[in-house]
Every structure is written in structure tokens, then in C-alpha cells.
Amino acid sequence: MAARSDGVLFDVDGTLVDTTYLHTVAWWEALRQFDHAVPMALIHRSIGMGSDRLLDHLLGPERDRASDDRLRDAHDSLFLEYADRLTPLPHAADLLRACADRGLRVVLATSAAEHEVRALRAALDADDAVDTVTSSADAQQGKPAPDILVAALEQSGLAAERVVFVGDSVWDVAAAGRLGIPCIGLTCGGTGRAELAGAGAVEVYDDPGALLAHLADSPVLGRRHHDTEADMNVKA
Amino acid sequence: MAARSDGVLFDVDGTLVDTTYLHTVAWWEALRQFDHAVPMALIHRSIGMGSDRLLDHLLGPERDRASDDRLRDAHDSLFLEYADRLTPLPHAADLLRACADRGLRVVLATSAAEHEVRALRAALDADDAVDTVTSSADAQQGKPAPDILVAALEQSGLAAERVVFVGDSVWDVAAAGRLGIPCIGLTCGGTGRAELAGAGAVEVYDDPGALLAHLADSPVLGRRHHDTEADMNVKA
Structure with a gap:
């Protein structure tokens, strides 16, 4: 447990690429086309869940599921309008390369x-x-179920005790928590610092660039220093 | 100061109508077209500022301002694509009518x-x-300057001591604070509870429907009970 990390798992949407708001508007419009008026802030805070869970969360588990597939297709079509304009978050590639340069295995653990x-x-x-x-x-089930992280560990051969996860949503933090993996939160997906810390993120940074700037002191390299710190959540 | 309210000032974008995410994406695309890559979460948390301040905030006050007008026009054109699809936030109209029914003057204090x-x-x-x-x-200057609230008071004939303001951004809270007007925060614009409370919101609710459900206990009707409460920020 007090070991050096062997690898880092990264969520991608909202963590490394600036897509959370585009997903929000795409889901809003898809839902609107199917006569569901869902406030965008609720959609936003649901992004990061698997789409199975997301529709349950927004429309209720008792709903008629007959149009789920068409709703998802509508979201996908609307989102992919932006496919050629997707923008990485600040220093996302630099962060991945800095991790690889330090001998860490870099895993993109996305359920896109x-x-x-x-x-x-x-x-x-x-x-x-x-x-x-x-x-x-x-992944059989989307986050907050840990399926995608289990798959990421299996495919990379990494052990849960020797990795950290970096994500931008409370669903990322919850999924990692079910495997005992510490989750570093980034606010660049639009979820606030207090929300991520409250969900259990071990540290919270603004974006990949801020994590890169603090890499040597962060839990990315190992959990030794951080598992015993009382004020893990308040780092800038 | 311990008086019954005479009126309620409401921000509109993100507070009564679900536009914050649409403004975010419209500004992102406008900025992108002018070769500025600005993360959407930063844009999102700047919405509510006047557009003069917003560009300073996102691009720096030292920038070349030659393209400001065209940037604003691009945002306006992109945003107005959604004009026929704008959706009120839950129970927004009911909230305004409940305030009017209780004899309060209802003022839409928007700088749109x-x-x-x-x-x-x-x-x-x-x-x-x-x-x-x-x-x-x-308004000469956008929020967080209080110009639009000063104008709202002048046009309605209301006194700052006898109103409350309802908004969804930290810029709303700041503008109201400069006039000593208590600001009720709503999280339906996507800014979190802790962020609004940290900026000084006297209470925070999820959306207009939640404020309506708590109207009798809220500071909307008067400041008497609430100015002395220590835990104003923690109401659900």
C-alpha cells in the first residue's frame, strides 16, 4: 500500500479532452427531441456516468425504456458534430508524457x-x-460501477494497489473508491472543488497542467506521503 | 433593515431560463473561431459577468481589443441559434407569480x-x-459591477434595503454585495453550492422550484429572520 505507483489510469472526457459541456448540450438536445425537458445543470453533473445509468438518473428507473437506444443515438449524432473540433485540456498531452517519462504506465480508462x-x-x-x-x-456497466477500471487493470496488467485514477466527475471518484484506488479530481470538467473533495477525491487540481506542475508532490508517483495526510483535499 | 421586502430582483440567464451552458458553448465556439482556445469550465464560471469583463477575464486585460466586437457578434449569432428552444428552469414562472401574489414587485435585472x-x-x-x-x-459596466442592479432599483422605484436578489453566479452575489443587497444563489446555472455560499450567498437552493417550495422561510419575503442566523448557507 505504501508503494511507488506502477501506472496511472485517466478518465478522458472532461479530464483530458474538453467535452463535458458538449456532451451536456448534446444530451439536452437529444432529450428535448424526445419531449424530455431536463435542466442542463442536472445533465452536466450526470456526465461521467455510463449512458445506461445516466438515463435512469435523469428520467427515473421506472420510465419506458423503448426509446433509450434512439435517445443514445441522437446524443451520439449531436455530439459527433463536434468531433473535428474537440480540444485537449491544458497540457493534457504533456501530463501523459511526463508520467510515461517517469516510468509509469499510462492507461486511458474511458467508457466512450x-x-x-x-x-x-x-x-x-x-x-x-x-x-x-x-x-x-x-464495460458491462458504466460508472459509478467500477467495470471500466477493472477492465483497464486487466488489460494493462496493473494492480489496483499500485495505481491512481485521475477523473473530473464524482462518478469517477465513486468508481475508483469501489476498488480502493485513490482518485485525483480535476475541476476542468466543471464539477467544483468541494463536490469532488466531498465525493472522496484525495486531491483536487484545476486541470492537467496544474497536476503536471505539482506532479512530484502528487499521489500520482506513489501513495506513501499522501495516505497519511489529513488535509489532502485542500491543495491548490 | 429588518423590514418586509417590497420586491425581488431576478437574474434571468441561468437563474430563470436554462441558458448558461448554451452561452458557454457559444462563447467557446466564438473564441475558437478567433484562435483562442479557452477551456469551457473557465468560460462557464465567467458567464454572468458582463461581456466586457468576461473577455478581460478570459483573455487578459492586456490583449488586443480590436476583435472584441466581432467576438461578441459571433457569440450572439451562435447563441441565437438556440433562441426558439430556450427552456425555463423548473417552476420559474410559478416562482415569479408567487412573489407577485404576495405583493412583491418582480424585477428582471438582466444585462442581456x-x-x-x-x-x-x-x-x-x-x-x-x-x-x-x-x-x-x-448598464455602463457589466457584473460584478452593480450598475444593472442600480438601474433595476431606479426603474422600479425600489430601495436597496427592501429587496433581495436571486442569481446563479458568483458575479451576481458580488454585484448584490456591493449594494448591500442579500443574494440568494441557485445552483441551476451549474455553479456549485459551496462556490455560491463561499461568494456570500445568504442561502442556496437548487432551482426556482426549490426556492418556491421554501418561499415562506426564505429571505425573499423579508430579511428579519435571516440576518441573524449563523447557518444561513446550509439550507436545502
Whole structure:
């Protein structure tokens, strides 16, 4: 437990690529087209869940599921309008390369669909630093279930005790927590510092650039210093 | 100071109508078209500022301002694509009518441009409850400067000591604070509870419906009970 890390798992949407707001508007419009008026702040705070969970969360588990597939297709079509304009978050590629340079295995633990993963990797432009990439096909259930993290560990051969996870949503923090993996939160997906810390993030930074600037002191390199600190959540 | 309220000032964008995320994406795309890559979470947390301040905040006060007007026009064009689809936040019209029914003057204190104000009022569909409406023409400087609230008070004949303000951004809270007006925060614009409370919001609710459900206990009706409460920020 007090070991050096062997690898880092990264969420991608909202953590490395600036997509959370685009997903929010795409889901809002898709839901609107199917006569569901759902406030965008609620949609926003649901992004990061698997789409199965997201619709339950927003529309209720008792709803008629007959149009779920068409709703998801509508979201995908609307989101992919932005595919050529996706923008990495500040210093996302630099952060991945800095991790790889320090001997850490870099895993993109995303449950995005295959075609979205292609667009995300193209935007990120850091395949040289990436060891393993998951996609929706690897997870039975979306976050907050830990399936995608289990798949990421299996595919990379990493042990849960020797990795950290970096994410931007409370669902990332929850999924990591179920495996006992510390989760570093980034606020660049639009979820606030207090929300991430309250969900259990061990540290919170603004974006990949801020984590990169604090890499040597962060839990990315190992959990030794940080598991015993009382004020883990308040780092800038 | 310990008096019954005479009126309520409401911010509109993100407080009564679900536009914050649309403004965020419209500004992101406008900035992108002018070769500025600005993360959407930063744009989001700047919405509510006047557009003069917003560009200073996002691009720095030392920037070349030659393209400011074209940037603003690009934002306006992109945002107005959504004009016919704007959605009121839950129970926004009910809240305005409940305030009017209790004898409170209802003022829409917005610094949106005239043509945006028309679209917002159409979406809100509660003109019968509204006493006074401002627009960008009424404010020299945008929030966090208090100009638009000063204009709202002047046009409605209300006194700062006898009103409360309802908004969704830290800039709303700051502008009200400069006039000593208590600000109730709503998280439906996507700014979190801790951020609004930290900025000085006297109470924080999820959306207009939640404020309506607590109207009798809220500071909307008067400041008497609330000015002396130590735990004003923690109400659900």
C-alpha cells in the first residue's frame, strides 16, 4: 500500500479532452427531441456516468425504456458534430508524457464508444505516451460501477494497489473508491472543488497542467506521503 | 433593515431560463473561431459577468481589443441559434407569480441585449407577473459591477434595503454585495453550492422550484429572520 505507483489510469472526457459541456448540450438536445425537458445543470453533473445509468438518473428507473437506444443515438449524432473540433485540456498531452517519462504506465480508462475514442485520441495527440486504451465494449456497466477500471487493470496488467485514477466527475471518484484506488479530481470538467473533495477525491487540481506542475508532490508517483495526510483535499 | 421586502430582483440567464451552458458553448465556439482556445469550465464560471469583463477575464486585460466586437457578434449569432428552444428552469414562472401574489414587485435585472431579452421573456412566459425589465442598455459596466442592479432599483422605484436578489453566479452575489443587497444563489446555472455560499450567498437552493417550495422561510419575503442566523448557507 505504501508503494511507488506502477501506472496511472485517466478518465478522458472532461479530464483530458474538453467535452463535458458538449456532451451536456448534446444530451439536452437529444432529450428535448424526445419531449424530455431536463435542466442542463442536472445533465452536466450526470456526465461521467455510463449512458445506461445516466438515463435512469435523469428520467427515473421506472420510465419506458423503448426509446433509450434512439435517445443514445441522437446524443451520439449531436455530439459527433463536434468531433473535428474537440480540444485537449491544458497540457493534457504533456501530463501523459511526463508520467510515461517517469516510468509509469499510462492507461486511458474511458467508457466512450469506439468512434468517440478515436476522436478523443486524435484530439489528445499523445498516443506515444499511452500504454492501454479501453472503450465502452470493455464495460458491462458504466460508472459509478467500477467495470471500466477493472477492465483497464486487466488489460494493462496493473494492480489496483499500485495505481491512481485521475477523473473530473464524482462518478469517477465513486468508481475508483469501489476498488480502493485513490482518485485525483480535476475541476476542468466543471464539477467544483468541494463536490469532488466531498465525493472522496484525495486531491483536487484545476486541470492537467496544474497536476503536471505539482506532479512530484502528487499521489500520482506513489501513495506513501499522501495516505497519511489529513488535509489532502485542500491543495491548490 | 429588518423590514418586509417590497420586491425581488431576478437574474434571468441561468437563474430563470436554462441558458448558461448554451452561452458557454457559444462563447467557446466564438473564441475558437478567433484562435483562442479557452477551456469551457473557465468560460462557464465567467458567464454572468458582463461581456466586457468576461473577455478581460478570459483573455487578459492586456490583449488586443480590436476583435472584441466581432467576438461578441459571433457569440450572439451562435447563441441565437438556440433562441426558439430556450427552456425555463423548473417552476420559474410559478416562482415569479408567487412573489407577485404576495405583493412583491418582480424585477428582471438582466444585462442581456434587447433581442436576447425578448427570447428570454418568451421562454419564461410570465410577463403578467413582471413589474420591470432591464437590459444591457441600462448598464455602463457589466457584473460584478452593480450598475444593472442600480438601474433595476431606479426603474422600479425600489430601495436597496427592501429587496433581495436571486442569481446563479458568483458575479451576481458580488454585484448584490456591493449594494448591500442579500443574494440568494441557485445552483441551476451549474455553479456549485459551496462556490455560491463561499461568494456570500445568504442561502442556496437548487432551482426556482426549490426556492418556491421554501418561499415562506426564505429571505425573499423579508430579511428579519435571516440576518441573524449563523447557518444561513446550509439550507436545502
